[in-house]
Amino acid sequence: MASVGGAGVRSSKRKHQETKVEKLKTDTSSAMPVPFTGNSAPPLYSVEIRHGPGKTAHDLDNQPALKKPKLPLAAELDGFGLQSNATRSLTAEEPKLVACRLDRMRGAVRTLLECIGEDPDREGLQDTPSRYANALLFLTSGHQMNVDTIVNKALFHESHHGMVIMRDIEICSLCEHHLLPFTGKMHIGYVPSSAVIGLSKLPRIAEIFSRRLQIQERLTKEVAHAIMEAVKPQGVAVVMEASHLCISMRGVQKPGTITITSHFSGCLEQSDLRSEFLGLVGMSRA
Ligand SMILES: Nc1nc2c(ncn2[C@@H]2O[C@H](COP(=O)(O)OP(=O)(O)OP(=O)(O)O)[C@@H](O)[C@H]2O)c(=O)[nH]1
Known part of the structure; x- marks a missing residue:
């Protein structure tokens, strides 16, 4: 790929890799700053290649008692964005799984609202979890489309x-x-x-x-x-x-x-x- 924007584009070894300039980790278990040791001071920055999502995902669903069916993944990135096996299974998803997906999304949005100090039950927010879940499904609906069907010969x-x-x-x-x-x-x-x-x-x-x-x-x-x-x-x-x-x-x-x-x-x-x-x-x- 070539950039026409002036800035060079770094080539990557693998499709999901991204580079990041990240501050070297200091001892986070202590509130005290790491003392400066003179000559042996470490460099301030290092370059790290991140594979995949990189950060721990937190399960915000606070309903462990509910029996949750395993939801199919939306995307298996194949590098070309053509319909993958995961996308195919999402397209053919049963209504029961669609309902379960929406329900969990609504629960997650409620949790988000609570975490920012809002009351999800106040009048203006009552339908927000549903609205947001539906909006997010629409904004990611491309996972359920494929090129052949859209081109339609x-x-x-x-x-x-x-x-x-x-x-x-x-x-x-x-x-x-x-x-x-x-x-x-x-x-x-x-x-x-x-x-x-x-x-x-x-x-x-x-x-x-x-x-x-x-x-x-x-x-x-x-x-x-x-x-x-x-x-x-x-x-x-x-x-x-x-x-x-x-x-x-x-x-x-x-x-x-x-x-x-x-x-x-x-x-x-x-x-x-x-x-x-x-x-x-x-x-x-x-
Ligand atoms: N290459 C690329 N980077 C993107 C795109 N959209 C967002 N980003 C970048 O993804 C990077 C994520 O960096 P992180 O350091 O993990 O996240 P962050 O701490 O929120 O980073 P800042 O945005 O710098 O505050 C940021 O530099 C974003 O600007 C995109 O379409 N292409």
Whole structure:
């Protein structure tokens, strides 16, 4: 993947790895600061590669007496975002399991409200656990969609060998680190080989992958891979520009920043075609 945003993108050894600059751990069992020992002072920062989620998950469900059926996982990341076994089992989930999933989500939201010092039974909040559970299920409904069903055979034989571009596709997704939204625009282009795809299917494919827990880089790559797989064109380009609430509202608190990610494959990796695409979507710096 190439970045057009200026900043270099670190390559990763595995798909779920992420790098983190993290303060070296100090002795947290003591309230006292670690004494400065002169020459042998440790470096302040180290680089650590994190595998998978990395942090301990806490079970907030405070109903241990309830017999809980085992819920299927929503996603098994296969690196390409195509429908995995786990996604298939979620799609075919029985109503009993759907109800159980919703019930546990409502319980978890109640717990969250209590933990921030709210009264979940006050009038304005009574339906909030249900509303939030339903909203979260909708925002992650892409786990239950797959590319074949969405494309619905809308592929048409056509000898068009120029570029096809749909730009400014609105995207709303949820960052998997903070479960906060990131929103922006995606620009998709491809050079057909023997078939073109129904235009509406491009934003529909983008929706499948944006309605999942995501990071922007993976979302960009997954949309490109799905189009490559479905249309088998000569090349695909996907560029996304988005702002992340986890960056603007909390943490580093930098509203107004835009993150740009891109993925070029096939003939669109060539610099002349890449430049033509970036020019047509209004992203060239000329
Ligand atoms: N690469 C990438 N990082 C993301 C994306 N969305 C959120 N992040 C980052 O994920 C990182 C998570 O870092 P952590 O140190 O584990 O979490 P944190 O303590 O909440 O970090 P801060 O946001 O720096 O306060 C943060 O740097 C976020 O900005 C994304 O789409 N792509």
